Amino acid sequence: MRSPNLYAFLVLAWMIAFAGQPAGAQETASGKPILFGSDIEGGGPYLFIGPDGKPLGFELDIVRALEKRMEIPVRHLQYDFASLVPGLLKGDFAMAMNGLEVTPERKEKVRFTRPYYIYRQQLAARAGEKRFEDLDSAMGISGLRFATMEATAAERFLRQKGVDLATYPSPTEAYAELALGRIDAVLLDLPMAVFYAKKNPQLRFCGPPVEPGEYAIAVAPSNPELLEKLNSALIGMIDSGELRQILEKWDLWDEVQVSLAGGGLHDHSQSQKWSVFTILQMLMGGALITIALTVCSFAFAILIGFPLALLRVYGPSPLRLLVIIHVEFFRGIPVYLLLLLVYFGLPELLPGLSLNPFVASVIGLGLNYSAYESEIYRSALQTVPAGQWEAALSLGMDRITAFRRIIAPQAMRVALPPMTGDLVALFKDTSIAGAISLVELNKQYQILAKSSLQFLEIGLMTALIYLVLSVPLGWLSRHLEKSMGKDENN
Amino acid sequence: MDLITSKGSRKAIELREVWCRRGQRSVIQGVNFSVAGGETVALIGPSGGGKSTLLRCLNGLTEFASGEISVCGRRLLPNGKTPFADLRYVRTSLGMIFQDYRLFPHKSVLANVMEGPISVQGKTHDEARALAEGLIRRVGLADFAGQSPGSLSGGQQQRVAIARALAMKPTGLLCDEITAALDPQLKSEVLGLLAQLREEGLTILMVTHEIGFARKSADRIVLLDGGKIIEDGPPEKVLNHSESERTREFLQQVIG
Numbered sequence: 076m077r078s079p080n081l082y083a084f085l086v087l088a089w090m091i092a093f094a095g096q097p098a099g100a101q102e103t104a105s106g107k108p109i110l111f112g113s114d115i116e117g118g119g120p121y122l123f124i125g126p127d128g129k130p131l132g133f134e135l136d137i138v139r140a141l142e143k144r145m146e147i148p149v150r151h152l153q154y155d156f157a158s159l160v161p162g163l164l165k166g167d168f169a170m171a172m173n174g175l176e177v178t179p180e181r182k183e184k185v186r187f188t189r190p191y192y193i194y195r196q197q198l199a200a201r202a203g204e205k206r207f208e209d210l211d212s213a214m215g216i217s218g219l220r221f222a223t224m225e226a227t228a229a230e231r232f233l234r235q236k237g238v239d240l241a242t243y244p245s246p247t248e249a250y251a252e253l254a255l256g257r258i259d260a261v262l263l264d265l266p267m268a269v270f271y272a273k274k275n276p277q278l279r280f281c282g283p284p285v286e287p288g289e290y291a292i293a294v295a296p297s298n299p300e301l302l303e304k305l306n307s308a309l310i311g312m313i314d315s316g317e318l319r320q321i322l323e324k325w326d327l328w329d330e331v332q333v334s335l336a337g338g339g340l341h342d343h344s345q346s347q348k349w350s351v352f353t354i355l356q357m358l359m360g361g362a363l364i365t366i367a368l369t370v371c372s373f374a375f376a377i378l379i380g381f382p383l384a385l386l387r388v389y390g391p392s393p394l395r396l397l398v399i400i401h402v403e404f405f406r407g408i409p410v411y412l413l414l415l416l417v418y419f420g421l422p423e424l425l426p427g428l429s430l431n432p433f434v435a436s437v438i439g440l441g442l443n444y445s446a447y448e449s450e451i452y453r454s455a456l457q458t459v460p461a462g463q464w465e466a467a468l469s470l471g472m473d474r475i476t477a478f479r480r481i482i483a484p485q486a487m488r489v490a491l492p493p494m495t496g497d498l499v500a501l502f503k504d505t506s507i508a509g510a511i512s513l514v515e516l517n518k519q520y521q522i523l524a525k526s527s528l529q530f531l532e533i534g535l536m537t538a539l540i541y542l543v544l545s546v547p548l549g550w551l552s553r554h555l556e557k558s559m560g561k562d563e564n565n
Numbered sequence: 566m567d568l569i570t571s572k573g574s575r576k577a578i579e580l581r582e583v584w585c586r587r588g589q590r591s592v593i594q595g596v597n598f599s600v601a602g603g604e605t606v607a608l609i610g611p612s613g614g615g616k617s618t619l620l621r622c623l624n625g626l627t628e629f630a631s632g633e634i635s636v637c638g639r640r641l642l643p644n645g646k647t648p649f650a651d652l653r654y655v656r657t658s659l660g661m662i663f664q665d666y667r668l669f670p671h672k673s674v675l676a677n678v679m680e681g682p683i684s685v686q687g688k689t690h691d692e693a694r695a696l697a698e699g700l701i702r703r704v705g706l707a708d709f710a711g712q713s714p715g716s717l718s719g720g721q722q723q724r725v726a727i728a729r730a731l732a733m734k735p736t737g738l739l740c741d742e743i744t745a746a747l748d749p750q751l752k753s754e755v756l757g758l759l760a761q762l763r764e765e766g767l768t769i770l771m772v773t774h775e776i777g778f779a780r781k782s783a784d785r786i787v788l789l790d791g792g793k794i795i796e797d798g799p800p801e802k803v804l805n806h807s808e809s810e811r812t813r814e815f816l817q818q819v820i821g
């Protein structure tokens with residue numbers, strides 16, 4: 076079966092299917108698949124997408140082994156790294172495994188299995204750096220700028236030391252900024268340093284790895300059976316040497332894991348080339364989600380905006396006031412905030428409500444655009460002269476018939492051009508849904524770019540897809556504006 | 566063509582002690598008058614005298630405060646209390662024509678005329694089309710049926726508006742300065758049509774400044790000033806032999 080493209084497509088379908096499917100933590104008992112939350116965007120060597128579009132990573136290998144030992148199928152759920160703990164507690168997935176360091180803060184909220192890897196922090200600098208040789212000497216220099224990934228143990232450590240610190244959502248950005256000279260040193264977990272910095276000739280490791288800690292799998296406190304199963308499976312893997320094999324395969328075995336020296340190093344991600352076809356195929360998958368999100372959100376916005384406009388123009392004044400408040404609220408706050416409120420805030424308010432990212436995005440974007448749509452309809456309705464009402468009524472029509480046959484069609488002609496304009500704007504605004512881990516076109520780009528490190532090529536391809544879809548809509552909008560304008564002049 | 570069935574001498578419109586307020590002021594102050602079926606009455610008077618208001622009260626576009634109004638045998642109730650069925654009957658019995666035409670700009674000339682029969686009287690598309698085509702021919706616009714109202718001259722638009730009202734098979738028309746916005750030769754197109762409709766027995770109550778037309782074609786002239794009727798009689802009497810100082814003053818201004 077030498078058909079990597081078909082495979083890539085299946086993986087994509089699998090990701091989309093599971094991105095939209097929350098799973099309760101209680102499902103372990105039934106033998107149904109359980110979900111593990113992890114961020115593909117965080118990248119190698121934990122879990123990332125290989126050049127053929129196939130997911131890879133030492134954690135994926137561990138999951139496959141655990142799956143066999145526990146006899147429970149485990150599926151991946153794409154999830155923002157920084158949101159793994161809240162997502163786990165929300166019940167979006169049963170276990171979180173993503174180089175999740177065992178920190179006192181996390182231990183307060185979730186239960187951890189026994190560790191499957193002992194990590195240490197590695198300092199990296201530019202190859203030509205002369206000012207410091209290791210972490211200690213670096214911290215003695217004033218004015219030095221550090222960076223790391225957000226929500227990591229390294230961030231916690233550096234914040235405690237009070238250094239000048241920038242944080243990024245993934246290691247790739249941190250190392251890219253380091254190479255560009257915008258920052259001076261990056262401290263990150265050794266696996267990331269090995270995966271991203273070691274092979275980069277512009278960068279070098281400074282001193283030995285320090286500050287050891289543990290990676291373990293996080294489980295919700297309400298799910299002790301799963302914790303027990305994972306622990307016994309992990310013991311089995313350690314005893315049989317299976318875990319060591321996996322770590323060795325990924326160049327992660329070192330004297331800290333057990334006091335044994337490993338074999339030779341082999342680099343997994345050097346000199347691999349992504350096929351343009353694979354990338355395009357995956358981007359198209361993201362584009363489909365973006366289109367679906369645009370259509371659904373716009374339909375939702377119209378569905379809410381239209382009745383609101385009717386109330387605003389023809390309703391009694393207390394209701395009119397409510398509509399004004401709705402409009403001002405939803406167009407006054409950032410969509411990004413609104414999305415976080417719907418996705419993370421709403422379940423807090425209504426426990427048991429489990430919105431998947433797609434539905435949450437439709438609600439968030441729909442509410443935001445309902446404010447704009449209702450304003451468009453309001454002003455469109457108000458441009459229809461009162462005389463049109465009187466002409467219709469004096470023919471003997473009732474108000475509903477008059478509205479439906481005479482007023483609404485005229486208002487529609489006024490509303491159509493700005494509506495098309497809004498559709499284009501909404502189409503681009505859907506990129507915000509990546510914030511709540513919906514893998515739409517823009518998020519797909521981020522994942523692919525961070526896995527392949529080809530920011531420019533994939534970025535241009537993504538831009539091209541956006542343009543191909545949005546430019547014709549823009550033309551339609553301007554055409555409508557012109558032709559409607561002509562009518563009015565006569 | 567059998568467009569109109571006249572109700573002979575039965576009262577088509579009757580007002581008794583009608584008062585009507587707009588804003589704070591009483592705009593109609595105890596008006597009594599009537600129009601017989603088939604009669605043509607010209608309503609004249611100075612600007613702000615309440616002519617439009619009176620006309621609008623007659624088909625319920627404006628509410629009146631007290632008094633009695635009956636139109637084609639149906640009572641209208643004060644303060645907007647008239648049941649919709651009666652209101653619809655009154656509105657379809659007396660078509661209303663406005664100074665600014667008020668055609669539906671999103672519909673063709675033909676569709677404008679078909680609209681009422683379809684959406685009010687429930688006629689089928691084909692019935693409405695046959696009726697509308699006849700009326701459009703009747704007002705001399707057969708060549709324009711497919712056009713949008715915006716591409717027609719003012720006089721043509723006003724004739725379409727009349728055809729649209731006639732499509733409801735009314736017994737009468739309420740016309741509010743329907744030629745005021747038109748050039749002289751366009752005026753005569755519309756006034757000529759009105760005179761023909763009068764010949765066919767339609768009841769017509771028209772607000773107008775066309776004293777010449779009123780003299781020739783109206784059965785009666787009514788002068789409304791300050792919300793009160795100060796003159797009501799045959800044209801000859803009102804225009805030439807009025808006893809009222811106010812009437813003579815007004816006519817002086819209009820005719821010059």
Ligand SMILES: Nc1ncnc2c1ncn2[C@@H]1O[C@H](COP(=O)(O)OP(=O)(O)OP(=O)(O)O)[C@@H](O)[C@H]1O
Pocket residue numbers: 587588592610611612613614615616617618619
């Ligand atoms: N919608 C309204 N709200 C308040 N006052 C109004 C309104 N419409 C008319 N009026 C007032 O009612 C009075 C009578 O107006 P109306 O339009 O009936 O007069 P008219 O005789 O038709 O005058 P014209 O010859 O200028 O058309 C005027 O003083 C006018 O200001």
Ligand SMILES: [Mg+2]
Pocket residue numbers: 616617618741
């Ligand atoms: Mg008037």
